Each structure stands twice: as structure tokens, then as C-alpha cells.
Amino acid sequence: MPILECRELSKRFGRTTALDRVSLSIEPGRVIGLLGPNGSGKTTLIKLANGLLTPSEGEILIDGEAPGPHSKAIVSYLSDKEYLPEWMTPKQLMDFFQDFYADFDRARAEEMLARLGLDPAQKVKQMSKGTREKVQLILVMSRRAKLYLLDEPIGGVDPATRDYILDTIIRNYNPEAAVVISTHLIADVEPVLDEVLFIQNGQILLQSSVDSIREEKGMSVDQYFREVFRC
Amino acid sequence: MEWIFRNDLPIYSQLVEQIRLAIVSGVFTPGMRLSSVRDMAAEAGVNPNTLQRALQELERQGLVYSQRTNGRFVTEDANVIDQNKRALAQGQLAAFLDAMKKLGYERAEIIALLEEEA
Amino acid sequence: MLGKLLKQEFRATGRIMLPVFGALLILSVFANFSIRFLDSSMSDSAVLRILAVIVLIFFGFAVFGAMIVTLWLMVSRFYRNLLKDEGYLMHTLPVSVHGLVWSKLLVSLVWFIATGLLILAIVSLTALIQSGTNLSELFAQLPSWAEIKALLSAHGIHSGDITIFFTELIALILLGSIAGCLHFYAAMAMGHMFSKDKILLSIVFFVALSFVLSLATNLLGFRLHDLAALTVEKGELEMLIFYERRLLRFSLGAALLQGALLYFATTLSLRRGLNLS
Secondary structure, three states: OOOEEEEEEEEEEOOEEEEEEEEEEEOOOOEEEEEOOOOOOHHHHHHHHOOOOOOOEEEEEEOOEOOOHHHHHHEEEEOOOOOOOOOOOHHHHHHHHHHHOOOEOHHHHHHHHHHOOOOOOOOHHHOOHHHHHHHHHHHHHOEOOOEEEEEOOOOOOOHHHHHHHHHHHHHOOOOOOEEEEEEOOHHHHHHHOOEEEEEEOOEEEEEEEHHHHHHHHOOOHHHHHHHHOOO | OOOOOOOOOOHHHHHHHHHHHHHHOOOOOOOOEOOOHHHHHHHHOOOHHHHHHHHHHHHHOOOEEEEOOOEEEEOOOHHHHHHHHHHHHHHHHHHHHHHHHHHOOOHHHHHHHHHHHO | OHHHHHHHHHHHHHHHHHHHHHHHHHHHHHHHHHHHHHHOOOOOOHHHHHHHHHHHHHHHHHHHHHHHHHHHHHHHHHHHHHHOOOHHHHOOOOOOHHHHHHHHHHHHHHHHHHHHHHHHHHHHHHHHHHHOOOHHHHHHHOOOHHHHHHHHHHOOOOHHHHHHHHHHHHHHHHHHHHHHHHHHHHHHHHHOOOOOOHHHHHHHHHHHHHHHHHHHHHHHHHHHHHHHHOOOOOOHHHHHHHHHHHHHHHHHHHHHHHHHHHHHHHHHHHHHOOOOO
16 A cells, blocks of 8 residues: 555645646655655645645645644654744753654654764754754654654755765655655666656656666756746 | 776676676685674675675675575686686677777777787 | 644643743742832831832833733744645644644643643732731631531532533633634634735734624624613522523533634644645
8 A cells, every 4th residue: 555645736825836637656665756746746745644734735745644643653754944942952852753743753853963063952943053953853763663754854954964864764664654855866866666656746747767868868867857847 | 906986887786797706716714704784884885784785696606605603705616716707808809899899990900909918 | 633733732732831930930029029118117218119110110021021022922833834835844743733733732731721720829829928917817807618608508509500501611711711722723824825915914914813703603602782771570599590600601612612723724724734844
């Protein structure tokens, strides 16, 4: 059974259509790149999967169910926003995640904090933007979720952290879990992906494996993407 | 070992080739135990499923074998390694000869050049 | 899960409310000293007297301020935690919208009660201490429970009625506070269903809800007046009690109905119209 499935899914904001009859399905054990220019509908799709938006038409199913407490227990979401309460420390945030998510692996979170040299007692308020993003990422990747939805996880981080994030995604690999990474930095994530979804103007242009694009087109997904979305 | 990937070929086939090269050149010694798929994938920076498929292909070719509980090993069969080494050498030679022919060299001239170089 | 949400909510609000309570207590101690100082003619120093007056003014502000902070916290927790960026965290927890709303509601209610009781205690204690009343004398002067009962039963009121009256009164205070919170919540949740002018729309919804609710209450209320008018022929006190009881019951019903409607509006807006940006 697919872990994420969209059937004729549409989302409109007033008169603008953010997603236009999207149908797709994502199987467990896959690492998928959600690729598209800014404003193509990537974030809208991810927010719908998290129940942060409700579909205008069609449906979106996580593990066979519409988003709700069940899906939220198995989805680990990294937003493109900074959403951590400013008064909390990483230690308090770990307590919080442990309270609410049965799949939170605290030992792993603590190890990642130490590896990235972060202070568990520092308040979010006192952290730099980069540090906040790292803390968010650690919390999200420390869950043993069935579906990871990562919205621009490597957007603003330095190259060393970017490598660490990609390494974490690989080491975190679980045949029963799927990872969806939305990004515009394709070259960096390409080797880590099984499949890519090209999205433009709210429509899915292509769902294909990385190697079949390379095989058929004789070029990397990054190069092919530039060709498809040339402006 | 260092992993470098070209843009114009599938990552899967490049993994097969690079591991084959590592085995015939002795970087991966006969009978050596390979690290887990997860660790090897992390080291190479590639998707674990892609690496898994590459290893299965190498298994099919007889260059690696798996033991149900212990993991994967480089073959100890010297014949298989030699055959692969020879096949790779032939491939290199064919490419070399092709390039030399394009430069206008005849077979005898190429041999003479090679001896001079050595 | 509600328990865990409550725990988190108490943590988030306690770090503000507890210092406020602490400051209030400290200021009340100083205020007591100031009153005593001003009363006695221990010193004629103008500076010290001005200082004492300033302390008293601060105390007055603090009492008022504590109430404002409690109210502000109720609104801002809902707004910042559920409708702004922190909403990304809260709305992706494996909890229902009901859990989120109830945790905010119950914690606000607890702080309302705590603030109310604390201010009541401080003010009455200050008054008692400053008036120099001897507590045991005061209690001795109060009529005994038996005397009160006798007085009331002369007018046909039984002690059971008193229990009911106070139960209803407390229920009304609680329900009224809940409905009051929900009035803010519903307005904000509805205003934030839109992509633009969310705060302005929240205010518009607040006013609109006030209008609709008071209209509906008044329409129902007129009927109550009619009913009360019919009882004029009864005795004065009996009528007053009857009227009081009617009014209380009616207010209870109105608060319950308003609360239920506002709760429905809040949760529906959060479930179907959530539009974080």
C-alpha cells in the first residue's frame, strides 16, 4: 500500500490554483525528490499532506487515511518556516517530542545535537537562524517515522551541514519509510534519490526514477530539470 | 575509496563499475567483507536502494557473494577476478586503439610507441 | 494526549503568570507597609511619604495589570501558538483540534480563577489588616449558620436552595469565562481562514459575533421578562427570589448555548479552514 497517495487533488486560494488535479502515489522505502520552481505547488502539496491545509477537491491519503491524528503520528515534517517556540531549549523540545511522538528516538537526537556541537540548554531565542534550522532538523530526523516530509531541508545551511543532513537521510534509511525532499538544489540531493517528481504550475509533469532519466536522456536530473524548466 | 560520479550515466551502472574496478585492482581484496549497504551508501553518498541493486548485479556476475547472516563478501575465486580484470583491460585497450587509429597510427607504429614509452 | 497538552500549556504560561503573581505579592507587602507608614506619623519626611504613595499607586497598577496580563495571555497563546508559525508544530502533533482548543481553554480558565482569587485575597487581607480588625472578633460578630438558616427559612428558603444557588452561580462564572474565551478564539480562528488582513478580519468577526450573540440573547431575554411580570401578584421577596433564580438559570442556559456555538465555530474553522502562512 502506498504511504502517500493523491487522487485528483486540487487546492485553490481564491482565484489562484495552487494544485491542479494531482494524482500520485509514493511507496514505502523510497527517497523522493519533489522538484519544481518557486511557486510551483511543492509547499502546498506538503502542507496538504500534513493537514495544515484542506483540499479544495480530490483527496490525499497517508497510510490509507485522510490527514488526522493517525497520520500525524507517523509523519515527520520539516517546515520551511521557523516554528520552534522561542522560550524553549533543545532539552525541553526533546521532552516535548518524547511526550507526543511514540517514535521519537531521544538517544539519537542527543547524539546529533552533540555531533553538531549544539548546546541543549540554549534558548531558541538566543540561537542564530542556522542553529534553529539545525535543531528543527535534528528533532524531525530523530523520529522513526513512516513518512518524512522535508520542505527545503538544505536551503539555508552551510556545505558541511548539508553533507551531514544527506548522510543522516541515508543512514536513517528504512525500507518501511518514505522520504520526500522538496528542493531546488537538485545536484546536491540527486545521488540520494530513488525517484523524482517534477511539478510545475500545480501539475505533476513527471514521476520517474533518477537512473531512468540518466539512462534515457544521457544527462543528470539536474541538467534535465534545467532543460525542462528553461526560461 | 573515493567515489566520483559522472552526470551522463545512471548512478547504478557507475556503482557497478567502480566496485568492479575496486575488486580487480585489489582495493577490495578477495574474501573481504563489504560494509553494510547503509554504511557503504553513506560513504558513497548514494541512495541505498541504488547501491543494493548494484550489489545484486555484482552478485549475479559472481564478483561478490552473500552469506545469509554475515553479509556480503568479495569473491575468492581468482578466475572470476582475472576474467573481469581482463575484460576491463580489453575494454581500455579497445578504446585506446580506437583513439590511436583516429590519430592515424597503424598497429605497428602503436606497438613501437608503446615500447618507446616503457 | 489532553494531559500532555495541558502540561505544555502550563509550562508556556506559567513562566509568565508565576512571576506576575510573585510581583503582585511582593508589591502587596510593600503596599501594606506604605499604608501603615502613611497612617502613623512616624516620619514627616515628604520624600518618604511620596515614596509610600508611589508604592501604593504601583500596587494599584499591578492589580489591574495582572488582570490585563491574564486576559492578554489567553488571546496571545491562541494566536501565536495555533495561528502563527508555532502552529506548524502544534497542528502536526498527533492530537485532535478539540485537544488543542480545550488545553488553551482550561489553562486560561485556571489562570483567570487564580488571578481572581489572588487579587481577592490580597485586597481583603490588606483591608482587614489596615482596618485593624481582630479576626476572631469579626467572626464572632458574624451571624451563625443556624441564625442565617432560620432567617432564610422564615422567607421559605431552605439550605438546599442556597447550595443550588451557589452551584449555579459558580457554574455561571465558569461557563461565562469559557464562553468569553471562545468568543476571542472563534473570532481569531475565523479571521485566520483568509489569506489577507487576518487580524483586521479577526476584529470584524469579534464585533460581528458580539452583535449576533447579544441579539439572540436579548430576543430570548424578553420572554423571560414577560414570565417574570406574571409573578407580580406574589410576595416581594418570593418574586425577587423567583426572578433571581430565573435570571440565573437563563444566564446559565445562554452561556452554555453561546459557548457551544462558539466552540463549534472555533473547531470547525481550525479543522476546515486552517490557513497558516
